[in-house]
Amino acid sequence: MSRTDQHAPETPATRFLKLHKIAFSTHLYNYIEHGGTALSARELDIAEHSIVKTLIMEDESGQPLIVLMHGDCKVSTKELARQAARKRIDPCKPEVANRHSGYLIGGTSPFATRKKMPVYIEKTILDLPFIHINGGRRGFLVGIHPHDLLKVLPANQVSVKLA
Numbered sequence: 001m002s003r004t005d006q007h008a009p010e011t012p013a014t015r016f017l018k019l020h021k022i023a024f025s026t027h028l029y030n031y032i033e034h035g036g037t038a039l040s041a042r043e044l045d046i047a048e049h050s051i052v053k054t055l056i057m058e059d060e061s062g063q064p065l066i067v068l069m070h071g072d073c074k075v076s077t078k079e080l081a082r083q084a085a086r087k088r089i090d091p092c093k094p095e096v097a098n099r100h101s102g103y104l105i106g107g108t109s110p111f112a113t114r115k116k117m118p119v120y121i122e123k124t125i126l127d128l129p130f131i132h133i134n135g136g137r138r139g140f141l142v143g144i145h146p147h148d149l150l151k152v153l154p155a156n157q158v159s160v161k162l163a
Contacts, residue, residue, distance in 0.1 A: 011136030012112035031139030037071025056097035107138040123157040
């Protein structure tokens with residue numbers, strides 16, 4: 001069951017959104033390790049497709065990047081590498097992703113990351129009327145309009161979705 005959002009945490013991500021005057025709603029749920037977006041969708045009674053996961057990946061030279069993808073889809077890393085003009089892109093190991101983002105896996109937000117990284121967004125996310133994305137802590141999502149991502153992130157639109 002979702003918990004009331006009256007006591008939503010203040011995180012670097014929420015401070016970033018406030019600083020950039022992006023309206024957002026807060027949504028808390030009971031986080032379970034490896035529950036993923038299926039858990040948060042069930043707990044919050046929202047469509048998993050409208051939950052956007054923040055994935056930290058790296059290219060062949062170890063340079064990190066952020067990929068934003070629908071919760072119920074996977075990323076074609078081969079297609080992402082092609083569209084990003086890289087030789088290869090792979091997911092980071094959790095401890096490496098934590099170092100790059102400043103967030104724990106399961107609580108990774110694309111906002112206010114420790115390291116500046118290029119952002120790639122699955123373009124079909126922008127077709128959604130509203131999205132939920134991690135607010136910078138496990139068990140905490142923020143709801144925003146998808147086009148607000150483009151206002152505050154230097155996002156490259158890509159088509160890299162595997163169903």
